[in-house]
Amino acid sequence: MNPRRKQRLAVVGIIVALVAGAIGLMLFALNDSIDLFYTPSEIIEGKNGQKPQVGQRLRIGGMVVPGSVSRDSQSLAVRFDLIDTGPTVTVTYNGILPDLFREGQGIVATGVLSAEGQIKAQEVLAKHDEEYMPPELAEKMKGIKHVNPNNASQNGSGEG
Known part of the structure; x- marks a missing residue:
């Protein structure tokens, strides 16, 4: 795998992790109001x-x-x-x-x-x-x- 693809894959992985973390924090914050x-x-x-x-x-x-x-x-x-x-x-x-x-x-x-x-x-x-x-x-x-x-x-x- 060339270095450019590795870099793109790492960026996509970081974005997915950040989105998942944001969703998890929102659900945790809304837990009291459900x-x-x-x-x-x-x-x-x-x-x-x-x-x-x-x-x-x-x-x-x-x-x-x-x-x-x-x-x-x-x-x-x-x-x-x-x-x-x-x-x-x-x-x-x-x-x-x-x-x-x-x-x-x-x-x-x-x-x-x-x-x-x-x-x-x-x-x-x-x-x-x-x-x-x-x-x-x-x-x-x-x-x-x-x-x-x-x-x-x-x-x-x-x-x-």
Whole structure:
């Protein structure tokens, strides 16, 4: 190989290394601002073998459990449970909720995992169309009937 080709190959190699390094540094810098989407089951059981860490910023989507919404009469603070196909997660939010927010409604909340199974939300969004459900969640919820814990204990049969 002649010296000119060696020199060009070295320059191309250095450029590729610099570009790869720049991309790696950008991804590292953006790591804190990436919001990963989780369902309540994935927060409790883990997603791809990893559970989110306390303090991690994330987005969670699920259905508001009927009877779980409690509002503070002195402030805008609200607390409610979310469910998908398994365990529930408690969400606390201090602010004005969307007009479409109600029990049994699908919502997406952005916030921080404050303790295991508890989210402190900075933003709550309610879905617009009652018929729409993300395909992944629709697939998981096929054939699953959610039982209201209050009704299950009253009639003793576990049927809601």
